[in-house]
Amino acid sequence: MTGELLTIKDLHTGFRIKDTYYDAVDGVSITLKKNEILAIVGESGCGKSTLATSIIGLHDHNKTKVQGEISYNGLNLALLDEDNFNKVRGEEIGMIFQDPLSALNPLMRIGEQIEEGLIYHTNLSKDAREKRVLELLSQVGIPKPKRVIRQFPHQLSGGMRQRVIIAIAISCKPKIIIADEPTTALDVTIQAQILDLLIDLQAETGAGIILITHDLGVVAEVADRVAVMYAGQIIEEAPVDELFSNPQHPYTRSLFNSIPQMNSEDDKLQVIQGLVPSLVKLPRTGCRFSSRIPWIPARAHEENPILHEISPGHLVRCTCWQHFHFEGERGGSFQ
Amino acid sequence: MWKTILRRVLVMIPQLFVLSLLIFILASFMPGDPFTGLITPESDPNRLEELREAAGFYDPWYVQYYNWIVNAAQGDFGKSYTYKIAVADLIGDRALNTFWLSLLSVVLLYLIAIPLGVLAGRYQDTFLDKTIVLYSFISYAIPTFVLSLIFLFLFGYQFHWFPTTGTVDIKYDQGSWGYIWSKIYHMLLPAITYAILGTTGVIQYLRSEIIDSKSMDYVRTARSKGIPIRKVYSKHIFRNSLLPIAAFLGFTITGLLGGSIFIETIFGYPGMGQLFVQSITSRDYSVITALVLLLGFLTLLGSLLSDIIMSIVDPRIRID
Ligand SMILES: Nc1ncnc2c1ncn2[C@@H]1O[C@H](COP(=O)(O)OP(=O)(O)O)[C@@H](O)[C@H]1O
């Protein structure tokens, strides 16, 4: 139960922009345990997808540099070449993508798209593969699988297509499933169905799931543990109950405040304005969040902010959280 | 599907009608008439007038149009003033020649352009890619007649690798293998020239389609399955990139039919293009109008053909 499935240490993924590499993932360390759903949250642009695609090796080596350690089963995935990665991808790690409308090849039948991975990762016969495809389609809750394998993606709804993509991801029974915003592009009712499906699959297969989302509602529903990312770094990490009852980093608190509360008497929400800085403009020293909370004095921040364990399993970056108050609120100890 | 095709064909009738009217009006604005060319100091002006009268030159335009279109609908486009034979017969043979030339050109064009475009797109920014792009720019920059003349001079007259006129050697019996080969052999040089000139567009288009496709979501999905990269290319990237090329096939073929004017004239290949140029210089109206009408018809046919091909290769498009 507590076994570590995937251990990431000091991962840096940089994109080349005009001959300089800028890290979109900037020193991330995190572990995924067996049987666990680990959520990664953060605003758009803070490096969540880059982290996911680094784990499954989908970056273009000509334009992207992945450095650090991604240990899986005694291998450092960050060092694998394309051919060796193909033995891990699909077989050991499956991935579910954000936009089901564009994530399937429009010219290929559903059955063929699910079968593709099976051809290379199993030695099932043609008939056995077809049986497995039908089985997978039922497993992800697609009615009339016999008909669906002959259909093309455009003949299915968004929710159905996402189920197909999930079927592709789990086709070879991977130990790790990475789901990058799997419900963002879907209707609310469909969202709930897909999340339920993910939870069921996790229980059935015992896979570890990394669930990327910017939706804290989703996190509350499915995650065991949460890491909050900001500007390429993890700024807070905790078990889900701990994070929801006791969020500490100013960024996390702001994220919580940005969810409209149904029964809140106080309709003035304390939300921190501003955006995640672009890769090129991102300050690489000091507390990366300081520019968005200028009313907090500079000495509240650490010079080189690191993650501090403030209670068992609860990590927070920098020291500014101790002195933080929302703008306009009464200040703390620095007056 | 057949119903849709039939409907599309029916829609072509009013389109053709408008086209024919336009052609007729334009033709009536053209200066001179076929008899102007016959005038010599000795010719009798009264005799010329009689000829004009007999040919219906002084009828009101709508009468002329009506006569023309009714006959045309029955395949009678009148007589060529210069060749003295029925326009339909004159064009018939030529159209067939042009059709075969175009077909061979299209085949060669795709045989050259598809591999080059695919390689350039797959190995983007490598030396190979840059060489192919350079080639396509050069073939784009060379005017048709320059390349045609160079090829004709080198491979036709200097090295005698290819015949320089005609469509077939007369020594073969019609329908024999030798005859067919001789026909192809006569078409080869103009077809190669034509194909090379056409490669630019296809190479550039395919290259950028492939580069675009590489960053598509479905390619990422395919890669996440852990299948060999060559499979990612052949089953996902190439299939999707070739789609628009297949869709344009109909237009490409008819485009070549219409674009054969220079090539046929320079290579002395007796097709529609050559006939077109000759009829313009000799003001052979009945031939010109028939040819323009035919080209217009082929363009409409090309767009229909493209729609049909599209519905076959792209599962998202079904005409029914
Ligand atoms: N291929 C790429 N080339 C250059 N910059 C990129 C690329 N992909 C993402 N980025 C940049 O990296 C940062 C993180 O992006 P991403 O990982 O997609 O964030 P998220 O998934 O959290 O929204 C953003 O600033 C984004 O603009």
Ligand SMILES: [Mg+2]
């Ligand atoms: Mg993302």
